[in-house]
Amino acid sequence: MKSILHGRLIFGLLFLFLALGSFADGRYIPVYDDGIRVDYKHYCLGFNKEHKQANWVYYELGSANLTGKASRKNDFRVDPKISRWSATPDDYKRSGYDRGHLCPAADMSFNAKAMSETFYMSNMSPQVPMFNRGIWKELEEHVRNRARKEKLYVVTGPIFKSNKGAIGKGKVTVPGYYYKLFYSPSKQQMIAYVLPNEESRRPLNSFAVPVDKVEKMTGIDFFSQLPDDLERVLEADTLSHVSRDGGQASGGSYRPTRNQQIIAVIAVIVIFLVVHFLIKHRGGKKKKKKPTRKPVKKTGMSKKSIKKNYPH
Numbered sequence: 001m002k003s004i005l006h007g008r009l010i011f012g013l014l015f016l017f018l019a020l021g022s023f024a025d026g027r028y029i030p031v032y033d034d035g036i037r038v039d040y041k042h043y044c045l046g047f048n049k050e051h052k053q054a055n056w057v058y059y060e061l062g063s064a065n066l067t068g069k070a071s072r073k074n075d076f077r078v079d080p081k082i083s084r085w086s087a088t089p090d091d092y093k094r095s096g097y098d099r100g101h102l103c104p105a106a107d108m109s110f111n112a113k114a115m116s117e118t119f120y121m122s123n124m125s126p127q128v129p130m131f132n133r134g135i136w137k138e139l140e141e142h143v144r145n146r147a148r149k150e151k152l153y154v155v156t157g158p159i160f161k162s163n164k165g166a167i168g169k170g171k172v173t174v175p176g177y178y179y180k181l182f183y184s185p186s187k188q189q190m191i192a193y194v195l196p197n198e199e200s201r202r203p204l205n206s207f208a209v210p211v212d213k214v215e216k217m218t219g220i221d222f223f224s225q226l227p228d229d230l231e232r233v234l235e236a237d238t239l240s241h242v243s244r245d246g247g248q249a250s251g252g253s254y255r256p257t258r259n260q261q262i263i264a265v266i267a268v269i270v271i272f273l274v275v276h277f278l279i280k281h282r283g284g285k286k287k288k289k290k291p292t293r294k295p296v297k298k299t300g301m302s303k304k305s306i307k308k309n310y311p312h
Contacts, residue, residue, distance in 0.1 A: 027225040028155075030056045030058060030220050030221065030224075031224050032055055032218075035047055036085075038122060040114075040117045041111075041113060041114055042065075043057055043103045043108070043118075045057040045058070045102070049085040051158070051160060051172070051173035052172040053087065053102075053122065053158060053173065054123065054158075055157050055158075055218070055220065056102075056155050056156065056218075056220055057123060057156050058153070058154070058155050059103055061147040061151070061152045061154050061182075062147055062150075062151040062152070063147065063149075065108065065109070065110050065147065066107070066109065067110060068111060070108070070109050070111060070112040070115045072105055073119070075116060075119050076089045076119050076121065076124070079122035086120070086121050086122055087122075087124065087172045088121060088170060091121075091169060091170045091172050092126065092172075093168075095126065095168060097128065097167060098126070098127045098129050099121075099126075099127075100125045100126065101123060102124070102158075103156065104140045105119065107140075107144065107154075125175060125178070126167055126172055126175070128199060130199035131196075131197055131199055134199055135195060135199075135201075135207075139195070139204060139207075146182075146184070150186045151186065152182040153183045153185075153223070154182045155179075156178070156179065156180045156181075157178070157179060157218065158178055158179075159175055159176065159194065161177060162177070163175055163176050164176060176197055177194055177195065177196050179193065179194050179195075179214045179218065180192070180193050180195075181214060181222065183223055183226075188234065189234065190211050190223070191208060192210065192213070193207040193209065194217070195207050
């Protein structure tokens with residue numbers, strides 16, 4: 001009976017851990033009503049039917065993502081999940097623009113399928129060639145270098161302001177700007193960049209902006225799942241000191257993130273159950289009950305017998 005109870009207890013804790021873990025994995029997905037959310041194995045995006053590309057792509061990036069050796073196939077193709085609205089490779093032919101990845105293929109090099117899914121046309125956006133192969137590539141490499149040291153939550157997308165027209169039969173919009181931003185839980189730091197869709201020789205740091213500026217430009221709410229006070233502080237910080245490559249953001253102490261709160265709750269539950277088990281099953285020996293004593297009959301003569309035997 002005890003083994004059954006212990007098994008159920010372990011199963012319950014495992015279920016709780018997995019449920020909370022899966023909740024934590026998706027907690028930073030951007031909030032934006034105008035679009036279709038499409039989920040892949042290791043990233044997701046919010047697709048814009050009007051502009052034939054994503055408003056945002058979101059994924060987690062860490063050292064484990066960058067240690068694989070999946071080869072690049074360049075298998076650009078229509079996204080089967082949204083084939084009705086997806087751009088096609090033909091839309092980009094002789095357009096003068098590159099098929100620019102929003103979720104970079106190199107960020108998914110750990111798995112062949114994950115990398116292949118980055119070649120759906122829903123993940124592409126028309127980029128000026130010298131932008132895509134220049135400052136944008138530099139930014140992607142910078143983010144990967146940080147991710148080799150710490151886990152990051154990355155969001156990337158176009159900004160449809162000062163657009164450069166449209167290409168192909170599908171009328172794919174050529175955005176005027178792009179943004180890339182990430183959140184580092186270990187350093188409690190957010191960094192955002194806004195870059196014009198053009199060749200640039202400016203230093204990467206000069207494109208750093210507060211996250212809340214990107215929100216105003218796009219109408220997207222980033223990292224809304226963070227505690228409000230932490231979100232306000234981080235999103236308002238320009239963080240132009242990115243040359244320090246991961247220096248701690250200025251500011252005082254913050255409340256723990258939701259993931260840290262979940263871990264703390266699980267730890268408290270586990271400790272409580274372990275202590276309860278030890279007290280109940282491995283505590284001190286039960287005290288033996290003292291045997292009850294039967295009342296001892298008094299010996300001796302009663303007053304009546306004394307008077308009878310010893311008359312005065």
